[in-house]
Amino acid sequence: MRVEYINPFVESAFNVLKEVLQGEVKRGELYLKSTSIPVMGVAAIVGLAGDVEGRVLFDMDKPTALKVASVMNGEELKVMDELVKATITELANMITAQAVTKLHELGFKFDLTPPAIFTGENMEVSDQDVEALIVPMETAQGKLEINVAIRERG
Amino acid sequence: MKTKEDFPEINARRPDGLKPEGTPYRVLIVDDSMFVAKQLNQILTSEGYQVVATAGDGLEGYEKYKELYPNLDVVTMDITMPKMDGLSALQKIMEFDKNAKVIMISALGKQDLVKQALVAGAKNYIVKPLDRKKVLERFLSVVGK
Structure with missing residues (x-):
């Protein structure tokens, strides 16, 4: 995967x-994975389609998702309800869209699909023929992983 | 004893969400995200605007516009939505009412997309993440005070 995409x-x-979290964010070391990867429990996914294709997965555990959604809504949210899911989905959407805007300025033309969210225990994600690059982010609310799998259309 | 009338209200400011005659501007929110709709609702209501309806996709937004017309002042329009995207809904609304005031709200800030929306008749374009100041400033410029 080309580093320009990442x-x-x-x-x-x-x-x-x-x-959106109004606090410090630390970036962890990037790493590549080509086999199945465990998913922490709450995963929002946005698809990419155009000159390049692939998907971006935003992954975090449930307590982190609740804390992040609470900050973004300005109120304490304790259960994984529709509002929490919509908030995390929107977070994924904003991050992906801002990246797509930058890539667009660099000359890569593609669009994104409306996001979807998965919640559950013991999930894992596999991408055939596409390497996934993981970008870990540390926030005061917990750890988030951004898992990007993109390939050029051939 | 001094009563309220003894103090001129030098700091009183009319909320931007109110028309000169004192009634609120009526807003339709078109967004498929419950989070964004709630956030916009909170920001707008806090400044006196009245959110009269919310639609979850472009088609529903267009239909609600026709239903509410002419008792509607501003529309906020998301772009990436199921059924009908925001640009198509914008075009439909502009065909129906060439004076419609539509503000696009999207996480996508691609220049050609912004241009396309403005050419199609959108009055403004807000790139997310949203904050109170940004939203209220753009609204104010659209309702024209």
């Missing part, structure tokens, strides 16, 4: 998280 995601995740 930097905009790292940058926009950092910027958006900092803005």
Whole structure:
């Protein structure tokens, strides 16, 4: 996977998280995975289609999702309800869209699909023929992983 | 004893959400995200605007516009939505009412997309994440005070 695709995601995740959570965000070391990867419990996914294709998965555990959604809504949310899911989905949407906007400016043309969210225990994700790059982000609310799998259309 | 009338209200400011005659501007929110709709609702209501309806996709937004017309002042329009996207809904609304005031709200800030929306008749374009100041400033410029 070309590094040009990744930097905009790292940058926009950092910027958006900092803005919506109003706090410090630390970026962890990036790593590549080509086999199945466990998913922490709450995963929002946004698809990419155009010159390149793939998907971006935002993964975090349930307590982190609740804390992040609470900050974004300005109220304490204790259960994984529709509002929490909509909030995390929107977070994924904002980060992906900002990255897509940057990539667009660099000349890569593609669009994103409306996001979807999965919640559950013991989930894992596999991408055949596509390497996934993981960008870990540490926030005061907990750890989030941004898992990007993109390939050029051939 | 001094009563309220003894103090001129030098700091009183009319909320931006009110028309000169004192009634609120009526807003239709078109967004498929419950979170964004709630956030917009909170920001707008806090400044006196009245959110009269919310639609979850472009088609529903267009239909609600026709239903509410002419008792509607501003529409906020998301772009990436199921059934009918925001740009198509914007075009439909503009065909129906060339004076419609539609503000696009999207996480996508791609220049050609913004241009396309403005050419199609959108009055403004807000790139998410949303904050109170940004939303109210753009609304104010659209309702024209």
